[in-house]
Each structure stands twice: as structure tokens, then as C-alpha cells.
Amino acid sequence: MAARFEGTATYVATEDLNVAVNAAVALERPLLVKGEPGTGKTILAEEVAKALGVDLISWHIKSTTKAQQGLYEYDAVARLRDSQLGESRVHDIANYIKRGKLWDAFAAPAKPVLLIDEIDKADIEFPNDLLLELDRMEFHVYETRERVVARQRPIVVITSNNEKELPDAFLRRCFFHYIRFPDRETMTRIIEVHYPGLQKNLVREALNVFYELRDVPGLKKKPSTSELLDWLKLLMVEEIPPEALRSRDPGKLVPPLYGALLKSEQDVHLLERLAFLNRRERN
Numbered sequence: 266m267a268a269r270f271e272g273t274a275t276y277v278a279t280e281d282l283n284v285a286v287n288a289a290v291a292l293e294r295p296l297l298v299k300g301e302p303g304t305g306k307t308i309l310a311e312e313v314a315k316a317l318g319v320d321l322i323s324w325h326i327k328s329t330t331k332a333q334q335g336l337y338e339y340d341a342v343a344r345l346r347d348s349q350l351g352e353s354r355v356h357d358i359a360n361y362i363k364r365g366k367l368w369d370a371f372a373a374p375a376k377p378v379l380l381i382d383e384i385d386k387a388d389i390e391f392p393n394d395l396l397l398e399l400d401r402m403e404f405h406v407y408e409t410r411e412r413v414v415a416r417q418r419p420i421v422v423i424t425s426n427n428e429k430e431l432p433d434a435f436l437r438r439c440f441f442h443y444i445r446f447p448d449r450e451t452m453t454r455i456i457e458v459h460y461p462g463l464q465k466n467l468v469r470e471a472l473n474v475f476y477e478l479r480d481v482p483g484l485k486k487k488p489s490t491s492e493l494l495d496w497l498k499l500l501m502v503e504e505i506p507p508e509a510l511r512s513r514d515p516g517k518l519v520p521p522l523y524g525a526l527l528k529s530e531q532d533v534h535l536l537e538r539l540a541f542l543n544r545r546e547r548n
Contacts (some may be wrong), residue, residue, distance in 0.1 A: 285442035300444030303489020332394030
């Protein structure tokens with residue numbers, strides 16, 4: 266594929282992320298993307314598909330997801346019910362084979378992007394159960410004795426939130442990239458993409474508050490990029506001036522409209538305790 270990924274008009278990609286995506290495409294290996302929640306891992310697959318002009322096939326993993334579901338599922342219950350009702354379709358077992366997302370990707374007429382999202386949510390054996398299929402790009406349907414072979418190798422993007430360790434054998438087959446949390450310069454570019462022309466003073470003061478908040482020791486859940494964007498939207502809607510953020514009293518560490526940034530009562534209580542200590546030290 267001649268096209269190279271360099272981000273899109275709606276997705277700010279750092280140079281090392283661009284390199285990782287293009288390297289995985291060139292090597293024809295799955296791109297394993299890690300990073301804290303809210304750093305744009307899932308959206309990356311959507312933007313890669315958009316930038317390269319190909320279809321996106323998304324497989325969102327849950328704790329109950331099995332690798333077999335990505336290949337196909339055989340609905341034996343439906344076939345039994347149809348046989349009891351005397352349905353003619355019961356004689357063709359293919360009528361009861363439901364394609365999975367990998368099968369869809371293998372059968373696609375043009376090379377798609379296949380997103381396997383949050384692979385670490387599934388059972389620890391889940392990644393290993395997909396090794397052979399992702400390596401050989403084929404699998405066998407036992408019920409119909411059919412061999413499904415990929416028309417072309419899809420671009421595979423796999424995301425993980427590091428909830429559990431992935432097996433070494435699986436990691437060896439991937440090209441790995443860790444999305445670091447955006448620095449101020451990158452975050453400013455991200456804000457400009459979502460809210461073009463936003464008042465620079467408001468952006469500057471909001472980023473000061475945001476990064477100070479992330480640096481508070483003991484915070485259970487640090488606010489993410491998506492939460493910052495939500496907060497900025499609220500600041501605009503409520504017409505909160507930059508001065509209200511700049512002149513914040515050290516004894517009032519909880520920022521205005523904090524519900525967009527803080528998602529835990531423990532973190533709110535932590536800031537309130539720190540604010541109380543600051544006030545006591547000044548008195």
C-alpha cells in the first residue's frame with residue numbers, strides 16, 4: 266500500500282506514532298498499542314482507516330469474549346429448533362454458521378483495518394488462541410470442512426490498557442508502540458483540532474490547571490485528554506473566564522466544573538484535604 270499514515274485533520278499523531286503505524290504496515294505485523302485510557306488508542310484505528318482510504322472492521326473485546334467468536338460461531342440451538350419445525354434450511358449446516366470479525370476481515374475485497382480493541386479484557390489465553398490465525402491468515406471451519414484464507418493480510422491494530430500481561434509468544438508477533446500522554450505542545454494542537462480558534466488565554470490557563478491536577482500525588486484516576494476536551498467545552502458553555510482559572514485560591518484546589526475532570530469521590534476528597542492543609546498553613 267503506497268499511502269503512508271501521517272495523522273489526519275481530526276487526529277494529531279506524533280512522529281513516533283506515525284513511524285510505528287507505517288512500520289507495522291510495512292512488516293505486515295499487528296500493531297499493539299498501549300497507553301493510559303483516553304490517549305486515543307481506539308480512535309487511532311479509525312483514523313488509520315480514514316487516512317489510507319480503507320474500511321474499518323472493529324472487534325470490541327469483553328471479559329466474556331472467546332477467540333473462536335472472532336472466527337465464526339455455530340448456532341446448534343437454532344439448527345435443532347429448525348429441525349423440530351421441519352424447516353428445509355436445516356439440511357445446509359452453512360445456514361447456521363455466523364461469521365466473526367476475523368472472517369469478515371479475511372473475506373474483505375480490499376485490505377481493511379481490523380481493530381481488536383482492549384484485548385487485555387479477555388481471558389489470559391485469548392491472545393494465544395489467535396496466534397495461528399493471525400500468523401497464517403487462515404483457519405478451518407470444521408462444521409462445513411471449509412478453509413478460510415485471507416484475500417490479503419489486513420492491517421491489524423490491537424489496543425490494550427495493560428489490565429493484564431499479554432503472553433510473550435503473542436508479543437513477539439506484534440509491533441509495539443506505547444502512546445505517551447501528550448505534552449503541552451501536543452495537547453495544544455489537539456485542542457486546536459477540536460476547538461479551532463479557542464481563546465489562547467483560556468487554553469493556557471486550562472492546561473495549567475489540567476497538568477497541575479495530573480501531578481497531584483495519590484490521585485486515583487488522572488484526567489485524560491477526552492476529559493480535558495469535555496471540560497473545555499463546559500468552560501466555554503458556562504463562559505468561565507481565564508481569570509477564574511488563573512486566580513484560583515490555593516486553598517480551593519478543586520477546579521470549577523470539576524465533574525468533567527474528576528471521576529472519583531476519593532480524588533475530590535483528596536483535593537479538598539490538600540486545600541484544607543494549604544489554608545491551615547497560611548493562617
